[in-house]
Amino acid sequence: MPDLVSERIRCKDLRGKVTSVENAARLIQDGMSVGVCSDLLPFCRALEKEGREGRDLQIHLWSGVAILQADRILGKTGTIKRRIGQQTLLRKPINTRQVQYLDTPLGSFYPAIRAGEFGSLDVAILEAVSITKEGNLIPAYRLHDMPNFAQAAGRVIVQLNTAYPTHFEGMHDVYIPGDPPKRKSIPISCIDDRAGTPYIPLNPDKILAIYLSDEPEPIDADDSVDKTSAAIASHLLAFLRKEVAQGKLPPSLLPMEIGLGMIPTAVMKAFENAEFESLEFYSAVLNDGLLGLLSRRKVRAASGTGFFLSPRGEKHLLENLHEYHKKVVFRPVEIADCPEVIMRLGVLALNGAIEADIYGNVNSSHIMNGDIVSGVGGAVDFAMNAYLSVILLPSTAKGGNISCIVPMTSHVDIPEHGVDLLVTEQGVADLRGLVPKERADKIIRLCAHPDYRPILREYFQRALKEAGGHEPQLPDEALSFHSRFLKTGSMKLTGGK
Amino acid sequence: MPDLVSERIRCKDLRGKVTSVENAARLIQDGMSVGVCSDLLPFCRALEKEGREGRDLQIHLWSGVAILQADRILGKTGTIKRRIGQQTLLRKPINTRQVQYLDTPLGSFYPAIRAGEFGSLDVAILEAVSITKEGNLIPAYRLHDMPNFAQAAGRVIVQLNTAYPTHFEGMHDVYIPGDPPKRKSIPISCIDDRAGTPYIPLNPDKILAIYLSDEPEPIDADDSVDKTSAAIASHLLAFLRKEVAQGKLPPSLLPMEIGLGMIPTAVMKAFENAEFESLEFYSAVLNDGLLGLLSRRKVRAASGTGFFLSPRGEKHLLENLHEYHKKVVFRPVEIADCPEVIMRLGVLALNGAIEADIYGNVNSSHIMNGDIVSGVGGAVDFAMNAYLSVILLPSTAKGGNISCIVPMTSHVDIPEHGVDLLVTEQGVADLRGLVPKERADKIIRLCAHPDYRPILREYFQRALKEAGGHEPQLPDEALSFHSRFLKTGSMKLTGGK
Numbered sequence: 001m002p003d004l005v006s007e008r009i010r011c012k013d014l015r016g017k018v019t020s021v022e023n024a025a026r027l028i029q030d031g032m033s034v035g036v037c038s039d040l041l042p043f044c045r046a047l048e049k050e051g052r053e054g055r056d057l058q059i060h061l062w063s064g065v066a067i068l069q070a071d072r073i074l075g076k077t078g079t080i081k082r083r084i085g086q087q088t089l090l091r092k093p094i095n096t097r098q099v100q101y102l103d104t105p106l107g108s109f110y111p112a113i114r115a116g117e118f119g120s121l122d123v124a125i126l127e128a129v130s131i132t133k134e135g136n137l138i139p140a141y142r143l144h145d146m147p148n149f150a151q152a153a154g155r156v157i158v159q160l161n162t163a164y165p166t167h168f169e170g171m172h173d174v175y176i177p178g179d180p181p182k183r184k185s186i187p188i189s190c191i192d193d194r195a196g197t198p199y200i201p202l203n204p205d206k207i208l209a210i211y212l213s214d215e216p217e218p219i220d221a222d223d224s225v226d227k228t229s230a231a232i233a234s235h236l237l238a239f240l241r242k243e244v245a246q247g248k249l250p251p252s253l254l255p256m257e258i259g260l261g262m263i264p265t266a267v268m269k270a271f272e273n274a275e276f277e278s279l280e281f282y283s284a285v286l287n288d289g290l291l292g293l294l295s296r297r298k299v300r301a302a303s304g305t306g307f308f309l310s311p312r313g314e315k316h317l318l319e320n321l322h323e324y325h326k327k328v329v330f331r332p333v334e335i336a337d338c339p340e341v342i343m344r345l346g347v348l349a350l351n352g353a354i355e356a357d358i359y360g361n362v363n364s365s366h367i368m369n370g371d372i373v374s375g376v377g378g379a380v381d382f383a384m385n386a387y388l389s390v391i392l393l394p395s396t397a398k399g400g401n402i403s404c405i406v407p408m409t410s411h412v413d414i415p416e417h418g419v420d421l422l423v424t425e426q427g428v429a430d431l432r433g434l435v436p437k438e439r440a441d442k443i444i445r446l447c448a449h450p451d452y453r454p455i456l457r458e459y460f461q462r463a464l465k466e467a468g469g470h471e472p473q474l475p476d477e478a479l480s481f482h483s484r485f486l487k488t489g490s491m492k493l494t495g496g497k
Numbered sequence: 498m499p500d501l502v503s504e505r506i507r508c509k510d511l512r513g514k515v516t517s518v519e520n521a522a523r524l525i526q527d528g529m530s531v532g533v534c535s536d537l538l539p540f541c542r543a544l545e546k547e548g549r550e551g552r553d554l555q556i557h558l559w560s561g562v563a564i565l566q567a568d569r570i571l572g573k574t575g576t577i578k579r580r581i582g583q584q585t586l587l588r589k590p591i592n593t594r595q596v597q598y599l600d601t602p603l604g605s606f607y608p609a610i611r612a613g614e615f616g617s618l619d620v621a622i623l624e625a626v627s628i629t630k631e632g633n634l635i636p637a638y639r640l641h642d643m644p645n646f647a648q649a650a651g652r653v654i655v656q657l658n659t660a661y662p663t664h665f666e667g668m669h670d671v672y673i674p675g676d677p678p679k680r681k682s683i684p685i686s687c688i689d690d691r692a693g694t695p696y697i698p699l700n701p702d703k704i705l706a707i708y709l710s711d712e713p714e715p716i717d718a719d720d721s722v723d724k725t726s727a728a729i730a731s732h733l734l735a736f737l738r739k740e741v742a743q744g745k746l747p748p749s750l751l752p753m754e755i756g757l758g759m760i761p762t763a764v765m766k767a768f769e770n771a772e773f774e775s776l777e778f779y780s781a782v783l784n785d786g787l788l789g790l791l792s793r794r795k796v797r798a799a800s801g802t803g804f805f806l807s808p809r810g811e812k813h814l815l816e817n818l819h820e821y822h823k824k825v826v827f828r829p830v831e832i833a834d835c836p837e838v839i840m841r842l843g844v845l846a847l848n849g850a851i852e853a854d855i856y857g858n859v860n861s862s863h864i865m866n867g868d869i870v871s872g873v874g875g876a877v878d879f880a881m882n883a884y885l886s887v888i889l890l891p892s893t894a895k896g897g898n899i900s901c902i903v904p905m906t907s908h909v910d911i912p913e914h915g916v917d918l919l920v921t922e923q924g925v926a927d928l929r930g931l932v933p934k935e936r937a938d939k940i941i942r943l944c945a946h947p948d949y950r951p952i953l954r955e956y957f958q959r960a961l962k963e964a965g966g967h968e969p970q971l972p973d974e975a976l977s978f979h980s981r982f983l984k985t986g987s988m989k990l991t992g993g994k
């Protein structure tokens with residue numbers, strides 16, 4: 001252990017700060033705002049234990065990325081009072097209102113932190129594979145919001161993760177913009193441009209404690225793909241092929257944004273077997289599928305806040321780190337989700353959704369009557385500023401009892417104007433250049449499930465006759481699909497009547 | 498007239514293209530896409546006459562700014578088949594579906610034009626006060642989307658307006674970004690930075706015809722302010738004062754965006770009598786109120802696509818042009834509404850709205866059951882990328898029969914995450930850092946009209962009990978306020994029951 005410490009902590013003064021994870025967790029006080037940038041399993045378990053053993057411990061937890069295990073561990077025991085940023089696995093305690101959740105698009109989250117909108121960040125827990133002579137941090141394959149939290153936090157605790165090699169050094173590009181009136185242009189015009197430092201700048205005086213972990217922290221992901229997702233991916237690629245053939249997109253496309261889940265997995269697998277070469281990714285999330293494309297040498301370069309990898313994916317990354325080192329750059333969430341850069345690069349934004357309405361408005365966060373599924377994340381920033389904003393979703397959910405195409409979404413995250421293309425397993429609706437009436441016709445015809453087309457069409461025709469002119473809706477019935485599902489367990493008429 | 502021609506058209510080869518406005522209007526063919534960047538009264542009247550006199554003439558009309566008179570004149574006679582961009586006075590024929598309207602946020606309108614989303618632009622009608630030796634155009638006080646249309650259009654017709662002096666030369670900064678993958682950073686870090694040319698670059702071969710006009714074209718605006726608007730402005734300024742006192746905003750604030758109408762007029766008048774000095778504006782619209790502030794020397798600099806002025810305002814501008822010349826810069830709409838620049842400058846976005854819901858979602862374009870009022874314009878780009886996004890609206894409309902605070906808006910243009918501050922004549926709800934439940938409580942308490950507070954609170958309390966957890970809505974009742982108004986003429990319960 002002492003060898004590891006001196007090898008990994010090049011700043012001698014900091015070596016004395018090494019302590020146990022239990023001691024580190026004890027530094028967290030009731031009521032503190034704590035920033036966590038990845039799962040940090042040993043720390044979360046220790047913190048959870050503190051709470052379980054009777055200490056009053058309710059914190060405000062900040063994270064701009066989905067910290068799946070951390071939310072799950074701390075969410076169970078009531079340690080999180082308020083959660084700020086992006087979440088996916090904390091939905092239960094949020095929807096029972098044990099946890100107050102402040103959702104925010106990531107493009108404006110970090111400027112809001114600097115402006116003090118959420119109060120001050122007491123402590124940030126950061127992960128590093130090594131610490132430089134000056135006390136700066138070299139992270140592993142998750143940069144996420146560590147640079148912002150290192151800047152914002154009063155004090156810092158470091159998880160020095162020896163399960164990962166130190167050769168990640170050089171893959172990070174840490175740049176944080178200034179604030180108005182002194183904010184400058186972000187000097188990134190190409191996905192692999194470098195604008196900042198290869199480490200997280202950190203005033204070593206901020207470091208309260210360092211604990212060692214030798215536990216890798218992959219996520220719980222698999223690479224299964226169902227028929228629906230495969231069909232969605234296939235429609236998307238056929239569309240992209242057509243755009244390239246018509247000269248509307250370059251043969252190697254434009255930098256792509258993609259997330260996590262079965263549909264993204266299907267899309268990446270479809271690219272594995274497709275003719276596209278020299279692909280580029282400018283995404284918050286880098287997923288297992290990217291590794292598949294990297295290993296097939298189909299990727300020119302990729303930029304993201306970090307990898308979200310299955311155990312198998314993590315193993316593959318570590319084994320091929322030398323080769324991928326020069327192709328992947330990790331950026332702070334603030335840059336990975338920055339509207340300015342997204343628009344400049346001309347990103348093809350590939351986002352999922354819970355539901356879309358007949359006019360193209362998209363709900364990516366809430367279901368039915370207001371339960372949250374996940375935060376809005378970068379979806380709205382990407383969609384509004386993309387060169388081509390694509391929404392990928394199945395036409396139905398819950399065994400066909402939910403139509404993901406509805407008259408009116410029960411919540412709007414991406415307004416109709418931020419959606420160029422809607423893709424379901426039924427087909428593709430290219431909405432560019434269309435007025436609402438034309439969009440509705442196309443979405444119902446090409447994207448809705450055949451079981452729901454008649455009742456959607458009936459609604460739309462009646463709205464055209466009885467309601468307003470430009471984008472007609474019947475206030476008494478616009479949310480009737482949702483209402484029917486809540487009452488009968490199905491959006492189908494036969495379920496309800 | 499010949500003297501005027503040689504004085505104003507410095508490019509000799511172009512002088513032979515001078516013709517009558519009637520001849521110019523005859524160049525427009527049925528089915529053409531025509532770009533119009535301001536009212537161009539002589540041309541619109543001539544075109545309308547063409548249609549009225551029996552020629553088949555239905556065009557696609559493009560404009561990214563509200564061309565009030567042009568829409569009114571051409572909308573009446575069915576000359577417009579399809580309208581693309583921003584509109585306000587074409588709502589009647591749009592809502593009766595005589596005109597197909599394609600609404601689009603202005604930040605992405607021009608990249609979409611270059612990508613060919615709307616097909617090709619056959620002819621653009623541009624206004625100039627003079628033409629340079631090289632054939633480039635010097636506009637008056639409306640630059641608007643002329644640079645983009647000059648670039649996109651196959652052919653160009655010029656309205657040479659001799660009612661305006663030529664000294665506008667030097668006030669325009671014409672910069673059009675490239676497209677991905679070659680788009681670069683927009684070199685504007687301060688509202689009066691200059692990035693482009695002081696004229697509209699134009700290949701003179703594109704010019705089909707030039708006609709002369711000696712008719713000024715102010716808009717139909719007045720400076721009246723009612724009690725409600727004055728109260729809204731007063732609440733806003735009190736809030737800004739508090740922010741300055743707390744060190745959250747600089748004493749001269751940050752660059753402001755503001756629109757047209759009674760509330761913006763009230764805000765500008767409030768600034769006339771306030772202590773703020775060296776104000777800056779980065780806005781699409783520059784209004785009469787800005788002249789009031791300029792004349793009181795309260796403005797350091799202002800940037801906009803052009804002035805929208807009453808006859809009195811126009812007279813004042815022309816009389817003081819020499820003084821204001823150095824303080825005002827006109828930019829293309831694409832730059833004035835550009836998310837990149839808005840975020841960099843840290844704009845205080847002051848936008849109006851039709852209604853907001855209890856969680857802060859904002860509808861700025863549609864009423865009740867789908868009739869459009871105006872296009873979304875720059876509102877969503879400004880709101881999503883502003884340093885502080887403020888929505889200003891009265892708490893009621895239609896003599897109190899409409900509550901502008903509703904359980905759920907009937908359309909969403911600006912999702913809740915793009916709204917920092919909601920201001921009505923009742924008060925200010927500062928929504929920063931709040932979760933949905935807290936936002937609802939504050940909006941109902943501070944912004945809703947007392948007549949509607951009890952039924953909004955009753956809805957919210959019941960939704961908390963009966964509906965989903967994070968942002969609860971009752972699908973059967975979320976749009977019940979709208980439904981009640983449509984049935985009874987009032988959102989009040991007493992009107993309906």
